[in-house]
Amino acid sequence: DAGVIQSPRHEVTEMGQEVTLRCKPISGHDYLFWYRQTMMRGLELLIYFNNNVPIDDSGMPEDRFSAKMPNASFSTLKIQPSEPRDSAVYFCASSSLPLAGGYQETQYFGPGTRLLVL
């Protein structure tokens, strides 16, 4: 399995520009998570989907952030307009329906997208 795929790996943009981060989960996984990592706040959940439906978006910082999952193999996280304080590493992770006795509840992370907003 190729694992969780994220693109781009690095993004440098200027304040006010739109940024789109992309994620392809592991095939067969029906949960998808977006996390953000900063020095100040550590790793924090932004939003997660189950079967392409957003379940909890309480971690999305503000209206400038939006996430979609149009199908089981693709999700986007968009920031519009971007600001310097959005600079962080953004991780996508996926897992399958939790089942007792198995490893399905484990979340597998992508390599992350390092975003720098100037």
Next chain:
Amino acid sequence: AQTVTQSQPEMSVQEAETVTLSCTYDTSENNYYLFWYKQPPSRQMILVIRQEAYKQQNATENRFSVNFQKAAKSFSLKISDSQLGDTAMYFCALRGSGAGSYQLTFGKGTKLSVIP
């Protein structure tokens, strides 16, 4: 609300020695899952080991083992025969089992340096 606390921001260990990283947590759920993730300088999050709260036996993965004390809500990671490649940030994480609690709650991390 779930919380995870890692009280050791940084640790170091000599190569081939053993080191233990601490983690305490709080949750109101009776069943849950605990994880240790490793993040090397590449920033990739790599699963090291996992533990189901309903299992009393401590999980082991090669040189990595945990000491899970459910009553004390403690979940420490022991790395035996430390190797230079173990140098990384280590994050303890908790996930509930109830509906709506599938997200991971992370500690702040412990930066481990293995010294040659």
